[in-house]
Amino acid sequence: MDHFLYRDGALYAEDVPVAEIAAEVGTPFYLYSTATLTRHFQLFDDALSGLPHLVCYAMKAASNQAILRTLADLGAGMDVVSGGEYARARAAGVPGERIVFSGVGKTRVEMREALAGGIRQFNIESEPELEALNEVALSMGVVAPVTVRVNPDVDARTHAKIATGKSENKFGIPISRAREVYARIAALPGLEAIGIDVHIGSQLTDLEPYRQAFEKVGDLTDALRADGHDIRRLDLGGGLGIPYTRGNEPPPLPMDYGKLIAETLGDKGCEIEIEPGRLVAGNAGIMVSRVIYVKSGEGRDFLILDGAMNDLIRPAMYEAHHDIVPVVEAEAGIEYRPYDIVGPVCESGDTFARQRMMPPLEAGDLVAFRSAGAYGAVMSSEYNTRPLIPEVLVNGHQFAVIRPRPSFDEIINRDTLPPWL
Structure with a gap:
């Protein structure tokens, strides 16, 4: 059991709408209950x-x-x-x-x-x-x-x-x-x-x-x-x-x-x-991401998300499965269709799921990766100079950012040039 449930067609984390957190924090991000x-x-x-x-x-x-x-x-x-x-x-x-x-x-x-x-x-x-x-x-x-x-x-x-x-x-x-x-x-x-x-x-x-x-x-x-x-x-x-x-x-x-x-x-x-x-932690967390593009390929369609393998590496590293659900609940009776769900990193391994049955989605829609609380944020990296994504904790009606997203300047300024450069 977890505390990420739909209410009136919207996914909630305890008593907070996930979409509300996404609007304030930006995507992608980790969210814990x-x-x-x-x-x-x-x-x-x-x-x-x-x-x-x-x-x-x-x-x-x-x-x-x-x-x-x-x-x-x-x-x-x-x-x-x-x-x-x-x-x-x-x-x-x-x-x-x-x-x-x-x-x-x-x-x-x-x-x-x-x-x-x-x-x-x-x-x-x-x-x-x-x-x-x-x-x-x-x-x-x-x-x-x-x-x-x-x-x-x-x-x-x-x-x-x-x-x-x-x-x-x-x-x-x-x-x-x-x-x-x-x-x-x-x-x-x-x-x-x-x-x-x-x-x-x-x-x-x-x-x-x-x-x-x-x-x-x-x-x-x-x-x-x-x-x-x-x-x-x-x-x-x-x-x-x-x-x-x-x-x-x-x-x-x-x-x-x-x-x-x-x-x-x-x-x-x-x-x-x-x-x-x-x-303890696995089902206590989700990763929330946004659809950037819906791409039609040769014999298959792709959902290209703003979350990537550097944010959640388990599918690439362990062939791990995560249920992926829309933050706005699909209407009853809607026809599902297969998508390859991928991120923007320049690796073919940046694939979360192949031919996953999903309701029709459009650019801008939010999705949530369930059971992402364990071995998610702790294994993330800044590959492709992608900032570590925020972590957010919900407690009842409250939520707080517990790890902010670093700026590009903060990432780049950790590098130092040797004297000869």
Whole structure:
């Protein structure tokens, strides 16, 4: 469920007409719903209500300060994967004890900044990383809390570019070597092993891969405790999918996900951490664009939009589907027709959809890309010197620009000429 609905033929974001925002802000732009962000976070929080837990939002999905503050005020922790994300989380008011640091390539500088500013734990992804973190912690006179991300070799049955739990993926340490790695941590005075971490991928639409992974984590918990390790926290990652195509069978609900966690790991006496990102932010955002031209081609028609692949790269990068709807609702009974929906970037890959059935549209009409709140704005670029598009947050009857569109002068003036020019 989201809060982008038609009223009297006009698309609304909560209680604000989308066309009204477009008239004030200009197109294209991203638009987020506070009510949807809140609802989706609370679904996860409620799903784990029977267990000690912390829901850490995976902020790589959408990391605007306003989104982070909205979730932090609800009690969310943050899952960060870079020093920049750590700084964003702290700037949004998230205390260090609610920040988990993930990622395969943490640098010593990032480790030092997180230890100085406060951190809940580091999710260790390799043996060289744990050696580096030990050195940094000892140089600062502190002990770093760590979990080890184990790779359970489970097929998440998702897109190859977002699968992370199989043996050939770059993430984590093979679960078969976990006891050896934890023994090494116990010998390093700058580290304290407090739990286990696992994350098998993104956009999962079936709970069975989770069951397989969680059962392996449960067995590993018992084995590590038998080895003398104080395993008291289980970080289970995120990855639950969202319905990008309306009308298809919906992915599992957070409540079912929570029940599975309780069934497989509820008897371990551990605090549970989960790191949802896409399901919190995905359907909480849309991208709004305007038709520049309707072009008749050889055997097909094109809708040429002012939004482009640099604004929303998921279709070009992942062959991802987004439902695209007119901001003015189509009249009942109107005949739909196929369009290739494209942007103005000079790449054939700047195509959002091919032969998508749409109501007849004209230049100037507005369209909305649904389910664009996750991995939309955060993956955008200024390719073709196209400004990053604004982000807007709605809260009931109110809306505010939470990232403005930069001017061309602001973009160009970031460049500097060397003295010989």
